[in-house]
Amino acid sequence: MSDTIFTKIINREIPAEIIYEDDSVLAFNDIAPQAPIHFLVIPKKPIATINDIEEEDREVMGHLYFVAAKIAKDQGFADEGYRVVMNCNKFGGQTVYHLHLHVLAGKPMGWPPYQDTLKVE
Ligand code: AMP
DSSP states (O other): OOOOHHHHHHTTSSOOOEEEEOSSEEEEEOSSOSSSEEEEEEESSOOOSGGGOOGGGHHHHHHHHHHHHHHHHHHTOTTTOEEEEOOOHHHHTOOSSSOOEEEEESSOOOSSSOSSOOOOO
């Protein structure tokens, strides 16, 4: 898989507001926030999409959720609630092909999450 912008963030080749890092994951604020709080949690291993998760990735996939909840608790919005989203491929609205959890918080969110059908080519 070729490098995406997220690999460049991991390698500190481009800047990002990094809020958490350990051996296997990185979390940073989304550059175009869709809620008062919006950050991404990514594996350091560049897995392109949910469809590309391998047996060996089971641990890091669970760890993404553990870290999302840890940051939610640390930032004080865990009890209030939040949304965790992972988009997959074109119809899922994925734009960066390095798998990532979106964590959105700080306001009540409606359901279903879409307002209109995504326009895809
Ligand atoms: P998705 O559409 O699910 O693939 O989400 C990709 C997300 O990455 C979007 O919410 C973008 O705003 C975000 N994003 C793209 N480039 C950057 C960047 N350089 N720093 C932080 N977030 C970014």
